[in-house]
Amino acid sequence: MEAKQKKSVDRGEQEAMNYRTRRNYFWFIVPSLLGVLLFLFPIPYGGKITIGVGVMAETIQASLEPILPGLMTGILVLSAIVPVFAKALKPKLIMDSPFMKQLFYIHTFWMITRMVGALFALMTIFGIGPAIITSDLTGGTMLNALVPVLAAWFLFAGVLMPLLMQFGLMDFIGTILRNVMRPVFKLPGRSSIDALASWMGAGTVGVLITTKQYEEGYYTKREASIIATNFSINSIAFSLVVISFIGLEEYFVPFYLTVVVAGLIAAFVCPRIPPLSRKADTYYEGTGKQISEDTPEGISNFQWGVEKALHKASEVKGIKEVSKQGIQTVLDIYFALIPLVMALGTVALIIAEFTPFFTYLSLPIVPVLQWMQIPEAAQASPAMLVGFADMFLPAVIGSGIESELTRFVIAAISLTQLIYMSEIGILLVKSKIPISVLELAIIFLQRTIITLPIIVVIAHFIF
Numbered sequence: 001m002e003a004k005q006k007k008s009v010d011r012g013e014q015e016a017m018n019y020r021t022r023r024n025y026f027w028f029i030v031p032s033l034l035g036v037l038l039f040l041f042p043i044p045y046g047g048k049i050t051i052g053v054g055v056m057a058e059t060i061q062a063s064l065e066p067i068l069p070g071l072m073t074g075i076l077v078l079s080a081i082v083p084v085f086a087k088a089l090k091p092k093l094i095m096d097s098p099f100m101k102q103l104f105y106i107h108t109f110w111m112i113t114r115m116v117g118a119l120f121a122l123m124t125i126f127g128i129g130p131a132i133i134t135s136d137l138t139g140g141t142m143l144n145a146l147v148p149v150l151a152a153w154f155l156f157a158g159v160l161m162p163l164l165m166q167f168g169l170m171d172f173i174g175t176i177l178r179n180v181m182r183p184v185f186k187l188p189g190r191s192s193i194d195a196l197a198s199w200m201g202a203g204t205v206g207v208l209i210t211t212k213q214y215e216e217g218y219y220t221k222r223e224a225s226i227i228a229t230n231f232s233i234n235s236i237a238f239s240l241v242v243i244s245f246i247g248l249e250e251y252f253v254p255f256y257l258t259v260v261v262a263g264l265i266a267a268f269v270c271p272r273i274p275p276l277s278r279k280a281d282t283y284y285e286g287t288g289k290q291i292s293e294d295t296p297e298g299i300s301n302f303q304w305g306v307e308k309a310l311h312k313a314s315e316v317k318g319i320k321e322v323s324k325q326g327i328q329t330v331l332d333i334y335f336a337l338i339p340l341v342m343a344l345g346t347v348a349l350i351i352a353e354f355t356p357f358f359t360y361l362s363l364p365i366v367p368v369l370q371w372m373q374i375p376e377a378a379q380a381s382p383a384m385l386v387g388f389a390d391m392f393l394p395a396v397i398g399s400g401i402e403s404e405l406t407r408f409v410i411a412a413i414s415l416t417q418l419i420y421m422s423e424i425g426i427l428l429v430k431s432k433i434p435i436s437v438l439e440l441a442i443i444f445l446q447r448t449i450i451t452l453p454i455i456v457v458i459a460h461f462i463f
Helices: 002-019 022-040 052-063 068-089 098-104 108-126 139-160 169-185 191-200 203-215 221-230 236-245 249-272 301-314 319-354 357-361 365-371 377-384 393-398 404-416 421-430 437-462
Strands: 043-045 048-050
Touching: 002 301, 022 052, 022 139, 022 169, 022 301, 043 052, 048 052, 052 139, 068 098, 068 108, 068 139, 068 319, 098 319, 108 139, 108 319, 139 203, 139 319, 169 191, 169 249, 169 301, 191 203, 191 221, 203 221, 203 319, 203 421, 221 249, 221 421, 221 437, 236 249, 236 393, 236 404, 249 404, 249 437, 319 357, 319 421, 365 377, 377 393, 377 404, 393 404, 404 437, 421 437
Parallel strands: none
Antiparallel strands: 043 048
């Protein structure tokens, strides 16, 4: 038996030697280190903590601020017109290109949704049509506040994301952290990269990484669903914005620690209950498991992680191919995703701002908050649910509440719920990850139920 194992290890060692070339070490170490510096390394900038990609995004957003809403409106209009042209004429330029066909030769439902997004953008930028669409609370928020942020972040995140994914870093980290992520969260070790990119940058970046990993066959349906709904955490920078807006910036440290503790507990519980526990452990159509994080006997996790990373690096064909993948990711986001964010995000904000839907829906929560001894429970209850439409809405509602304890709870719960339809929800609905709007609503409620008592207990100790 020992001889058999030794033979197996020797064969694996021989195969590994084929990857230990100067070229592969270079392709693993240099791009991966650059990816860490850009996506995972915290940088103080503009009075807050962000990441290199964030600095780039905020710089270009500030320089293009006057024209960015108009520029994105033009892209939204093109995203709606070209599919009509493609359906009617089936031009060779689109039909012969798998990428162009997937981008523009689309289902009628998505075509209509893009048209709605373009229409909302045009109405908002020109100030025509019903106020419920063009208001600064709805269409104005989406076009002038959210869409420019997404456009700037995804421009750099999309182009530079291959630094994390294509050169072996995720394979290395995945092997190193497997013994933590697998037993605690039932996830591959590489999912820690998704969480770190979210934590230091933006939740949308984490979802984008998760989606790409799922489509390339590295995550099962269950794993991708868990990561996207539990580990696409809000960045430190956004957390500081929320706590400052609600008027409690002096409590930022205990506030963020509360969010981290409650979020980790939710990430431990949610994968073990439906609907996430019932997701199939099968891979995306047309792919198989392309990487194993299991470490052979006789080799340390670190050594095996390096071997897997070098193997991945050996598959790199060159900068041109990697750059092409990054550019295609950006085009897919600009022409397929952002129009949906504009359309569905505006509708979600209309429901939240101009209808009593969330007020009525939250009535059963009032006695629960009163039982938890939360002051101004009636005013706070809509904030417990309105975050499903947009994560900043709870802070808007909570800013007018006098009790510091209540405002603290509202701010913390808005960051632990994670699922909001104006951005993350649309990203997931548009992605290939098999998760429905109903399932997103259930997970949102689960995270609320799990994290609310934890946040309330900590808040009572602080205040």
